Amino acid sequence: MSAGLLPSTPRLTVVTLGVADMRASISFYEALGFARKFRATGEAVAFFDTGSSVLGLYPWDDLAREAGLSGKSRPETFSGVTLAWNCRSNEEVDRALQLALSIGATLLKPAQSTDYGGYAGYFADPDGHVWEVVVAPGIEVGPDRRVHLPD
Secondary structure: OOOOHOOOOOOOOOOEEEEEEEEHHHHHHHHHEEEEEOOOOOOOEEEEEEOEEEEEEHHHHHHHHHHOOOOOOOOOOOOOEEEEEEEEOOOHHHHHHHHHHHHHOEEEEEEEEOOOOOOOEEEEEOOOOOOEEOOOOOOOOOOOOOOEEOO
């Protein structure tokens, strides 16, 4: 499709995670520090402000059905997707990992120096969604807490 035929500028606006227990997952992400918005949806779906995009939570089976994947089993191992929480310092990475673990996350890999000159660790949320907490050289986290990439 040519760029002239696109209906709008492509952008990632929402990442929706399928979850087993809406109430527990809502509590986890609120405790992680995300601000819940549009609460009128109750526990049918939950939305969290992440800065410039939205994190959504939706019951796993319902999400699979809506995507045309009902009857497919959940992956038992790594799904090939990670979410990232970029930080401004190694100490911030350590604090973020400690917070996640204190509210029920599972440590997958302790924070350590990376081969690309950064510092990163990994945790899984209660449904096994993998998060990287990272300081990456060349990727600035501004005072607005948003990631600013070089051209």
